[in-house]
Amino acid sequence: MxxxxxxxxxxxxxxxxxxxxxxxxxxxxxxxxxxxxxxxxxxxxxxxxxxxxxxxxxxxxxxxxxxxxxxxxxxxxxxxxxxxxxGFVDSHSHLVYAGDRAAEFSARMAGRPYDGGGIGVSVAATRAASDDELRGLLRARVAQMRALGTTTVEVKSGYGLSVADEQRSLRLAREVTDETTFLGAHVVPPEARGDRAAYLDLVCGPMLRACAPHARWVDVFCEPASPHAFTGDEARRVLEAGRDAGLGLRVHGNQLSAGPGVRLAVELGAASVDHCTFLTDADVEALVSAAGTTVATLLPGVEFSTRSPYPDARALVDAGVDVALATDCNPGTCNTSSMPFVVALAVREMRMTAAEALVAATVGGARALRRPDVxxxxxxxxxxxxxxxxxxxxxxxxxxxxxxxxxxxxxxxxxxxxxxxxxxxxxxxxxxxxxxxxxxxxx
Ligand SMILES: N=CN[C@@H](CCC(=O)O)C(=O)O
Ligand SMILES: [Zn+2]
Known part of the structure; x- marks a missing residue:
């Protein structure tokens, strides 16, 4: 490597x-x-x-x-x-984690909806793993990606959720990619559930200071429909703090509901807003107006693995939105790192042409990472x-x-x-x- x-x-x-x-x-x-x-x-x-x-x-x-x-x-x-x-440009992944959540997947297939609560299970397993264990897991995942044609990958933190564990995740991620993203605002961790404001103070203060030197981007799970994730106002605070620390902006938005994530991402000039599963007309208009700045990154492996409706990729492409495809490889909503699988889903389930899907999986991802060289x-x-x-x-x-x-x-x-x-x-x-x-x- x-x-x-x-x-x-x-x-x-x-x-x-x-x-x-x-x-x-x-x-x-x-x-x-x-x-x-x-x-x-x-x-x-x-x-x-x-x-x-x-x-x-x-x-x-x-x-x-x-x-x-x-x-x-x-x-x-x-x-x-x-x-x-x-080579595929996978602009959204969560590869630094330990443990698995196969039982959660099976429960979902039996009808239990996804709400982000299982992220705590991965946080506990990740915190318990040694550096060498995490490094080995990460490198094996990267090797699998390369064996499937991916040559550029973005890797997020987000399963540490303490200053030391978030910094460690990013330090390890930096060993394999320049495209590292600080996601301390993934969910409020179990020990902080009684005091969300204090956790946000931690994320925007000491955690950001410890993590920014190891990150190019900051991201936030903006999802008011989940009790575990963050509201629009909370997400704005995280993004503005990250921007002030010199990081580029990315947003997990509109995954579970037509929330404020997309419009916030566009307003702040984020490089990408990811998921875009539930969009209003105003969201689509905002994305059209942001073409050239904010990419809508679609992650159809998530809809496959959570049995959710797929984003309306056809409407986005036809409206002129910049669209990327990525895996979102993670232990909860999509445990695959296969970009060819994502391309196949985009064509079969989201009615993109094979040509559109390939462009979105290569140049689209490059634009979502603002990388003209890949x-x-x-x-x-x-x-x-x-x-x-x-x-x-x-x-x-x-x-x-x-x-x-x-x-x-x-x-x-x-x-x-x-x-x-x-x-x-x-x-x-x-x-x-x-x-x-x-x-x-x-x-
Ligand atoms: N939705 C937020 N984060 C991940 C899922 C993380 C998890 O469930 O472990 C996603 O992009 O889908
Ligand atoms: Zn994600």
Whole structure:
């Protein structure tokens, strides 16, 4: 696993990545990050190059185009006719935790609604774990993500909820990603339930001071419908304190009800408001007006795992809202880190096209993290490539639950993926193996 901030999947010298049957760049015609929204249809924004090659130098894309006109390089990696898409940008996850809540999931499947109360169970298990235990769990989760094609990940705290435990969570998260988020205002922890105001004082004072050096973002679970989470006024206080400490803003909003989260996020210029499950017309209008500033990050794995209605992604995309897709991987509402699964859900359950879903899972996530260097394959961007054991990106939705995607690792000196020949799906066969990837980090 590379150190935080170091390009993953790279070695010194130039590498020609060839044998790409379909390269999806998700880059605008000029190679820049494309504008989202309905102005340019998502399939045009995909920027598909058939029979393509990519040259990588020092972890950065140096050339993209048809394989027939590719320049030479120090090394050559042949992908044997596979499709390549930008590595997924998972802009919302909670990977620092111990314990599991399978019993809570089963109770939900039997009809018990989600209200955030189970977060306390994860807090107790996380506090009880040693640094090494938490680090091992975190790194295993990151390795699973990379094996599924994710190359950039945001990781939140939020299962510590004391000064020391929140700081520890962020310190560990910083070992694997630059995109760390302080979520001390996840819920009011059990020991503070008698005095919410005192807990908010702690979050906005000593906890923030201890955590800000380890975080890029601050987040808050704004959900008046949950007795455990925070009202609009409380959330505003947390966000303003975080902003004053130099952090960027993110919000968990409108997950359980049409609460104030979305409009608060837009008013404060947050980079992202996440969930957006229950929206009023005024919320959608606010998100439309905030295009270019605040991304609506949809997390359909949560609706799948909580048996809730899905967000109206179609209405958001058609209205011109900037939309991202992320996993929200966490022990309570969505215990999967699979971006391909999220893409499949977005297409099947939220009526996004496969092209829209792929854009939202790559460039959309990059915009939600304000990262122009990831989420697309273009000269100057980081060489974060996801290889599909399939001929086309459409297979991500067409073959749900299949192990199709992995992050390409160019650092091991590994050679070509074996050419499996055209299988029954007109793409590389199931024996093709996962290709030249290793358990390296995501950022
Ligand atoms: N809703 C708030 N936080 C997480 C769930 C956390 C949990 O239940 O452990 C989410 O994004 O869904
Ligand atoms: Zn979350």
């Amino acid at each position: 590379p150190q935080r901030g170091e390009p993953s999947g790279t070695a010194s010298g130039s590498v020609l990545v060839t044998g790409i049957r379909e390269l999806v760049t998700c880059a605008g015609a000029d190679g820049r990050m494309p504008v989202l929204g309905p102005v340019v249809p998502a399939d045009e924004r995909l920027g598909v190059v058939p029979d393509a090659a990519v040259v990588v130098e020092d972890g950065v894309v140096a050339w993209v185009g048809p394989a027939a006109s590719a320049p030479g390089a120090d090394r050559r990696v042949d992908l044997g006719g596979r499709a390549v898409v930008p 989420g697309r394959v273009a000269v100057g961007a980081r060489a974060d490539l996801a290889v599909l054991d399939a001929p086309s990106y459409e297979h991500l939705a067409y073959r749900p639950g299949m192990p199709l995607a992995h992050a390409l690792d160019l650092g091991s000196g590994a050679g070509s993926v074996p050419d499996a020949g055209p299988g029954p799906d007109a793409g590389p066969g199931p024996d093709a193996g996962p290709g030249p990837h290793a358990e390296r980090g995501v950022r």
